Amino acid sequence: MSNAYDTELSSSRRDMLKLAGVGVAAAALASTATNAAAQVPEEADTEALSIMRKGIDRTLDVINIDLLEEAAQKIYPEGAYAFIRNGSGKQWTLNENQRAWGDYVFTPNRMSGVVRDNIDLSVELLGLQLPHPFIVTPFGSHGLHHPAAEIATVTGAGRSGGLACVSSASTASMEDIATASDGAKFFQIYLDVDPGITRELLQRAKDSGFHAIILTVDAIGQGSSDEYVRLGRSRPWLPYGNFAPGQSTRFKTDLSWSDVEMIREATDLPVVVKGITRPEDARAAVEAGAGAVQVSNHGGRALDGTPASITVLPAIADTLQGDVPIILDSGIRRGTDVVKALALGADAVAIGRPVMYGLCLGGASGVDSVISYFHRETVDTTLHCGVDAISKLGSSHVRKP
Numbered sequence: 254m255s256n257a258y259d260t261e262l263s264s265s266r267r268d269m270l271k272l273a274g275v276g277v278a279a280a281a282l283a284s285t286a287t288n289a290a291a292q293v294p295e296e297a298d299t300e301a302l303s304i305m306r307k308g309i310d311r312t313l314d315v316i317n318i319d320l321l322e323e324a325a326q327k328i329y330p331e332g333a334y335a336f337i338r339n340g341s342g343k344q345w346t347l348n349e350n351q352r353a354w355g356d357y358v359f360t361p362n363r364m365s366g367v368v369r370d371n372i373d374l375s376v377e378l379l380g381l382q383l384p385h386p387f388i389v390t391p392f393g394s395h396g397l398h399h400p401a402a403e404i405a406t407v408t409g410a411g412r413s414g415g416l417a418c419v420s421s422a423s424t425a426s427m428e429d430i431a432t433a434s435d436g437a438k439f440f441q442i443y444l445d446v447d448p449g450i451t452r453e454l455l456q457r458a459k460d461s462g463f464h465a466i467i468l469t470v471d472a473i474g475q476g477s478s479d480e481y482v483r484l485g486r487s488r489p490w491l492p493y494g495n496f497a498p499g500q501s502t503r504f505k506t507d508l509s510w511s512d513v514e515m516i517r518e519a520t521d522l523p524v525v526v527k528g529i530t531r532p533e534d535a536r537a538a539v540e541a542g543a544g545a546v547q548v549s550n551h552g553g554r555a556l557d558g559t560p561a562s563i564t565v566l567p568a569i570a571d572t573l574q575g576d577v578p579i580i581l582d583s584g585i586r587r588g589t590d591v592v593k594a595l596a597l598g599a600d601a602v603a604i605g606r607p608v609m610y611g612l613c614l615g616g617a618s619g620v621d622s623v624i625s626y627f628h629r630e631t632v633d634t635t636l637h638c639g640v641d642a643i644s645k646l647g648s649s650h651v652r653k654p
């Protein structure tokens with residue numbers, strides 16, 4: 254059975270013992286209990302524990318994401334950093350996620366009279382009124398970044414009223430995460446080969462108050478970077494808070510559109526299909542019942558050679574014609590990236606590593622600081638475009654150079 258990546262989502266007894274040690278540290282610092290925290294370890298992963306104990310909560314002065322990453326790199330153990338930062342294969346896609354923003358330039362609109370303070374960043378998404386379009390993307394194992402793990406992330410995202418997506422491979426349990434903040438939350442699922450496990454996760458997400466389900470469809474192969482493998486796949490192993498100690502789960506890789514229909518039948522929550530890079534797949538997702546699509550190449554961690562999200566967005570937006578909202582992720586690092594994505598058809602953007610670096614350096618406040626950085630830069634860029642609302646951004650604000 255080939256599972257997505259090298260995760261062995263939940264795992265052997267040896268790993269569970271290691272993992273439980275981290276769970277205890279997280280629970281103590283976050284004043285919350287994960288499933289795994291109940292198991293007191295005899296053998297703890299000392300490297301993991303040492304990162305966990307470094308967790309602090311502070312506001313960050315985010316100048317740009319490169320500088321933020323440089324600061325975070327000093328905190329992560331080498332293996333963890335290699336796991337988080339890198340992409341698959343030759344890392345062409347990872348690099349393309351940065352380069353491709355240059356395929357579009359702005360056509361700034363001068364003398365518009367727009368008042369900076371009045372610029373409206375609000376967006377409606379699947380029935381939610383959000384004050385800004387910056388979504389925390391689903392990302393596994395937040396415990397690698399901070400002792401309070403996803404509890405800190407959703408707390409930080411919730412401070413600005415933002416939407417946070419929670420990975421099924423979270424460190425804390427979805428129930429603990431759901432109660433940590435009143436903010437809007439989506440639950441991301443990796444389907445299990447056992448449909449019973451999948452159905453149970455979907456039911457728990459609904460019962461916990463998540464607003465939508467994200468089905469990730471692109472993590473169906475080895476996503477490890479060469480550097481991470483070279484370092485012996487040596488990130489600290491953390492427990493997955495959604496699974497009981499000892500419970501094992503294996504990702505289903507033979508996904509098909511009927512899986513979207515299965516989720517639609519199992520829950521009345523809207524479904525977002527994440528990992529779309531082709532117009533045909535966007536249309537098929539809608540036909541299978543998706544309420545939104547997420548254009549994504551998994552931050553360059555899935556198939557190397559997949560195009561940057563921004564380069565495929567215009568054709569996908571053209572095909573969908575506004576039938577469902579489009580979320581875009583992979584490589585968003587500046588407000589200018591956000592505005593290019595919104596102008597070319599995205600309704601909202603999802604942000605991965607930058608939020609994690611904020612979490613690592615500043616906990617909930619660090620996450621909030623990263624969102625504030627994107628907020629500030631997006632307002633500035635929208636002002637240059639000469640419109641007073643991001644809903645007014647369109648293809649006239651960018652062009653090919």
Ligand SMILES: Cc1cc2nc3c(=O)[nH]c(=O)nc-3n(C[C@H](O)[C@H](O)[C@H](O)COP(=O)(O)O)c2cc1C
Nearest residue numbers: 337390391392393420469551552583584604605606
């Ligand atoms: C370390 C790591 C873990 C991730 N875990 C998940 C996950 O559990 N579920 C998921 O749907 N996507 C996951 N992703 C992909 C992100 O949701 C998103 O597509 C990607 O991070 C966006 O690119 P960015 O990091 O350049 O912003 C992960 C990405 C990274 C780097």
Ligand SMILES: CC(C)CC(=O)C(=O)O
Nearest residue numbers: 257258260393422472554
């Ligand atoms: C559990 C993993 C497959 C999480 C993930 O999507 C990733 O590491 O990119």
